[in-house]
Amino acid sequence: METRGLYGEIRANRRRSALLALVLVGLLGLTGGALGAAYGSAEGGLAVALATGAVLLAIAWFGGGRIALAASGARRADRQRDRALVNVVEEVAIAAGIPPPETWVIEDSAPNAFATGRDPRHAMIAVTTGLVDKLNRDELQAVVAHEISHVRNLDVRYMTLVAVTVGAIALLTDFAVRHLAWGGGPRRARNRQAGGLLILVAVLVAILAPVSARVLQAAVSRRRETLADLSAAELTRYPEALARALEKIEADPEVLEAANRATAPRYIVNPVRSFEARARGWLRTHPPTEERVRLLRSLVTPGASS
């Protein structure tokens, strides 16, 4: 991989992510249109698809952050009890020029962290007690800088949009497949053969759309993780600390019990260590940790990355 310098990387990341999001919305429309066509109204299908997306987006927009925090069993950080953590969050917020996000603590010895909230004013950062205990102050600062970068770069809002689009596609195809399988079928198709062809297309879309949506979502997620790593290095001017923190988190044998498949992509290092989450390249939500560490170390000695 060639190095483009920090600002080049950030620009490239933004460009690619925007393109991916556009493709995803197109895919949602296409799925709706194709499934709708099988029932006799492509426009109707399109409308239903976009309406489903809008409803899911509204839920995510106003409740998404709290839902994720509740799912992980976090508690509000206390200035006395979690003094260093609260301080580190406030320090990095100063470097980023955003109001300090609410800080939450997950009582779990596995080191990890995530950020949520639709914009810097509604942002929340959750950190496990394991992270605070196992990292030194510089490393903790680096991880917090990664999370604050997600907040400042509006990644949370962006990934929510992507997740909602993917969810809407899954919902639609699920519904359509069930309906077709239970023999409801399109009633309006006058010609049996044309109807059969339409059903075939609809089934194909129903199979392919969710899979390609997931692949795209994972690609967007990987881009945003890389961008957050680079932004964190820009904030702390100390990429080595983040590289070391990532290595420590990766090497830690503990399993984060609070995480599940739905919340896993939000964390700094994917906490779900099953085969499918880790091994399949196309569905990875995070770039391989070794790759992230290599990129961070290449910032210290320009041109050292291969």
Added chain:
Amino acid sequence: MLGLGLGLVLLIFLGLFVVVAGWLIVTYNGLVTLRNQLQNAWAQIDVQLKRRYDLIPNLVETVKDYMQYEQDVLTQVTQARAAAVSAQGPAEQARAENVLTGALRQLFAVVENYPELKANENVMALQEELTSTENRISFARQFYNDNVMRFNTRLQTFPTNLVAGLLGFTAREFFATDDEAEREPVKVDLR
């Protein structure tokens, strides 16, 4: 015919005028926004410096009973703080802040020799607060410098550079880092 041609020319000039005036307004407002952000970033540094001044009396009060034989260090810290609070002008203030940082470092080096103090919860909390404050100060300065860079880049790139001077904007200076200040303590001109 002639009247129509003249009208067209006038229209073109009017159009040009509107475009140039619009660009000037947008440029001016953009620069004012950046300058205000810059001033806000500068004010943030002062907020963090005050935070440090407020912490020091607490610290001195907490450790002084244990450190009866180290009154010099404590006096140094107290004096350095007083000098920093009353410093006039950026250059003098920068120097006073550097002295204060040095005095605090010395104090914590001495604390290392007192196991009771090292284990004291209040001292540990104050030490964490001061470490954090040092970080806040340097991050606030870094953020200020980031803003200076954005402001200066806008000012010095085409086409803004054509009118920035006329609109009354001048490039700002970067805040020199502590390391440079330590290398050449007398020469630094910190703003």
